[in-house]
Amino acid sequence: MDLNILWFILITVLFTGFFFLEGFDYGVGILLPFLGHSDIERRVIIQTIAPVWDGNEVWMITAGGALFAAFPHAYATMFSSFYLALFLMLLALIFRGAALEFRSKNEAPEWRTACDWLIFFGSALPAFLWGVAVTNLLQGIPLNAQMTYTGSFFDLLTPYTIIGGITFFLVFSFHGAAFLTLRIASVAKIEEVRACSRKIGLLAALSFVVCLFLTYTNTDLFDKLPAAALLLAAAVVFLGSLASVSAKKYSRGFILSSLAIVFTTAGFFAGLFPRLMVSSLNPAWSLNIYNAASTSYTLGIMTIAALCLVPVVLIYQGWTYWIFRKRVSEKHLEY
DSSP states (O other), rough: HHHHHHHHHHHHHHHHHHHHHHHHHHHHHHEEEHHHHHHHHHHHHHHHTTTTTTHHHHHHHHHHHHHHHHHHHHHHHHHHTTTTHHHHHHHHHHHHHHHHHGGOOOOOHHHHHHHHHHHHOOOOOOHHHHHHHHHHHHHBBBTTTTSSOOOOOOGGOOOHHHHHHHHHHHHHHHHHHHHHHBBOOOOHHHHHHHHHHHHHHHHHHHHHHHHHHHHHHHHHHHGGGHHHHHHHHHHHHHHHHHHHHHTHHHHHHHHHHHHHHHHHHHHHHHHHHTTTBBBSSSSOOEEEEHHHHHHHHHHHHHHHHHEEEEHHHHHHHOOOHHHHOOOOOOGGOOO
16 A cells, blocks of 8 residues: 555544544533532542543644654644644643643642633633634645645634534533443433433534535535545434433443544545645645655655554553443542
8 A cells, every 4th residue: 555545544543543532531521510510520520531531632642743754744834824723722731631630639629610610621622623623624724835824823713614613512522421421420420411411412413414514515525425425424323322322322322422523533534635734725735645745765664663553552542441441439539
């Protein structure tokens, strides 16, 4: 297989894994202030993601590193184009990580409440901005012949990309609720989460449909059958997830919400292929897997390294989730 295509697929897999894992992570953080009615309840909710949240974020770092190494021109253009958005995201993630780690270090109610809202905003803002970024990549941004972004931060905010951000925010929130139904021990709290997930799920389904329509009208994604099929499959399985959680089939609900995120991410990348960034000024100025790539020698060395190390990472993370698979109750609290 062409190494350029192989690395496009690998980066797709890395971002898919990131959105799947960090999606419920963000969702739990978004729901924290609203589902946790006491300090004990909020500690239980935080404990569901405490052992894994930092490992989930490694997927983002790995995906960014792979993009830098395999397609450096795309990395440079993307990070300069989305500079302010990525800075805001990084700032949010820093405060979120600090709040998760230091919340339990001070028992003052004001301190813990402040940490809870930092966790909320540190989860909500990245979820929204990822949706804005992904839809911008599909819609196209003003790139000139020198691979330079000629717009401003506010040029990234269009009706389509804002809907994309809202959709990511709502889908991740529902994904987090589905995750909580599997991790919380309290039957009464699970019922509350289920009721909440139904409301969020309906909003997410509506937003998803609107986003699909705008994707059809604003991009060429639906010209590619595999991409269109994946997005339509994502819509179907998301509705199946909503129905499963409503029917108290929690394991199936979480699996289907995970598949919805996987299909959506794969669909977006399939619609983008072989491009990495679309130029709205001139399609010929778009960055693709060839004009933005490293040398064949570099890609070859990276492929060997990836084949050796990626399985180790997958085994380790799978083992982590297996160890921390049990439901969380008050007696398990550490945070």
